[in-house]
Amino acid sequence: MSNFTAVSDHIKYMERCFEIAEKGRGQVAPNPLVGSVIVENARPGDPPDSYRDGRKKIIGEGYHQKYGEAHAEVNAIASLPENYDFTNCTLYVNLEPCSHYGKTPPCSDLIVSKKFKTVVVCNLDSNPLVAGKGLEKLRNAGIEVISGILEKEGRELNKRFFTFHEKKRPYIILKWAQTKDGFISKLSIPSDKEENWITSPESKILVHKWRAEEQAILVGTNTVLNDNPELTTRLVEGKDPIRIVIDRELKITSSAKVFANKGQCIVYTEKQKSDFDNIRFRTISFGEGFTQRLLTDLHSLNIQSLIIEGGSQTLNSFITKGLWDEARVFVGDKLFDEGVKAPEFDLSSIESQIIGTDKLYWKQNS
Ligand SMILES: NC(=O)c1ccc[n+]([C@@H]2O[C@H](COP(=O)([O-])OP(=O)(O)OC[C@H]3O[C@@H](n4cnc5c(N)ncnc54)[C@H](OP(=O)(O)O)[C@@H]3O)[C@@H](O)[C@H]2O)c1
Incomplete structure (x- = not known):
């Protein structure tokens, strides 16, 4: 039962990632459309009515807005105060966080440094500079990683990006x-x-x-x-x-x-x-x-x-x-x-x- 609930939560938050990723359409190519949400679990002692969705809530969001500018995860993290404690948080993002220095520093390094508890991803990146390496970095740092949530829908959202790299x-x-x-x-x-x-x-x-x-x-x-x-x-x-x-x-x-x-x-x-x-x-x-x-x-x-x-x-x-x-x-x-x-x-x-x-x-x- 608890697993089932967790998967339906993942789907709901991943759909929100897709929704905000769309805002970058027409602005981010040849980069992909990416959205990210940060979800916080209620802590022991928090008032019972302060968190919706089974004592979880979205506390931060961000999306990739323009080619060459900050990635979705960076914007989601930046939507919260500088020293926010993310240890009880899950970061959702529809594409594997990058692990290389491109136009911006690697997002996986930032996520590790912020000590997220869990990261939930939709698609692996087909860009050979990233493919699999972003998730590996997170796992090596002890972060729980779940991938493949709404994979088909994520590929549809970024069909241009995946075709470009794969074909x-x-x-x-x-x-x-x-x-x-x-x-x-x-x-x-x-x-x-x-x-x-x-x-x-x-x-x-x-x-x-x-x-x-x-x-x-x-x-x-x-x-x-x-x-x-x-x-x-x-x-x-x-x-x-x-x-x-x-x-x-x-x-x-x-x-x-x-x-x-x-x-x-x-x-x-x-x-x-x-x-x-x-x-x-x-x-x-x-x-x-x-x-x-x-x-x-x-x-x-x-x-x-x-x-x-x-x-x-x-x-x-x-x-x-x-x-x-x-x-x-x-x-x-x-x-x-x-x-x-x-x-x-x-x-x-x-x-x-x-x-x-x-x-x-x-x-x-x-
Ligand atoms: N209804 C519509 O949606 C629509 C849309 C666009 C156009 N049109 C109409 O279509 C008509 C033109 O169609 P079209 O079939 O005659 O011409 P086209 O496809 O516009 O142009 C054909 C020419 O382009 C070059 N070309 C195109 N593909 C090539 C390839 N793979 N390899 C080598 N050369 C290639 C060749 O020029 P060279 O012979 O000089 O090498 C060929 O003769 C126009 O009259 C226009 O009104 C209609």
């Missing part, structure tokens, strides 16, 4: 919109671009929100030449992603809207060209193995997540190699009769939801 590539989201008859664009772009537009305003806003959640966005050459997209988050509040363009022969001119404003832009090409303003040129060989080489290069640039927004050739080149993690496909109300065919992707077994006048199909790559 050595960014987490990849494929996104496109297609007509009811399976086209992503008319054959030639009409002068009134609205005629080529497939989805409702609600979907457009949702896509801008998604862009703000990822570190980078990628499109193919024809998409830039035909649509001249900005690839920003202008309809919502949030950071613009790094814009990435495939342009083997450097057909895209510097007046294209993707190159406008101060945001970072990367062009993958076979040609040699010097960087200028906000634009970086990365020379890469195309042909067989191109998509994998591109992703390995993005990994080396520390890009943890990527939303690929078309067109069809670009999306197909990732789909055929199985190099994707999620697909988000809108099917609008329009019929084009002819046009650029949508990527080869079976939507028949996926459930959809309604966004404005569109159907949104969302699939995880298993």
Whole structure:
């Protein structure tokens, strides 16, 4: 009975870690989303009604707020007075405390120095600099360590981070919109671009929100030449992603809207060209193995997540190699009769939801 109670407590406090970790979304990449709570057990002699939850209560909280700044555990500890006595406390954190000197000193050292009784962790860190070593340090110092609480949910929360370290590539989201008859664009772009537009305003806003959640966005050459997209988050509040363009022969001119404003832009090409303003040129060989080489290069640039927004050739080149993690496909109300065919992707077994006048199909790559 007591074990059962303890596990349900762990779950409750770990869920609180997830909730506060979320506040860092869009600010912490390529670091993970991490939240931490400190729970104090009532001491003998404490008034019986002073502690909720079976004589335990949360006394401190913190989360990782910004890349390069303090980790969640440090912020949770700092939310209490300097000389607080933690000997009767449990620290909950959804990722293994770090054990190395990175942009900040090791959190496991701080936890040991504060003499916590117990540490409860959700996921082990896949970063090879940390993996397992953080927990080992705590155990060696005599702290009771419990790990694996809500492990699956923790991996979902930090799917970008885990994919980046384990697969050595960014987490990849494929996104496109297609007509009811399976086209992503008319054959030639009409002068009134609205005629080529497939989805409702609600979907457009949702896509801008998604862009703000990822570190980078990628499109193919024809998409830039035909649509001249900005690839920003202008309809919502949030950071613009790094814009990435495939342009083997450097057909895209510097007046294209993707190159406008101060945001970072990367062009993958076979040609040699010097960087200028906000634009970086990365020379890469195309042909067989191109998509994998591109992703390995993005990994080396520390890009943890990527939303690929078309067109069809670009999306197909990732789909055929199985190099994707999620697909988000809108099917609008329009019929084009002819046009650029949508990527080869079976939507028949996926459930959809309604966004404005569109159907949104969302699939995880298993
Ligand atoms: N409805 C939507 O969601 C949506 C989204 C985006 C775009 N679009 C539409 O899609 C149309 C363009 O689609 P698209 O399929 O023709 O073109 P695309 O994917 O935008 O660009 C294709 C070109 O990009 C380069 N490229 C892309 N992937 C490559 C790879 N793996 N290896 C080598 N080169 C690669 C190649 O250029 P080179 O031939 O120069 O080497 C290729 O011809 C546009 O008209 C646009 O309106 C629709």
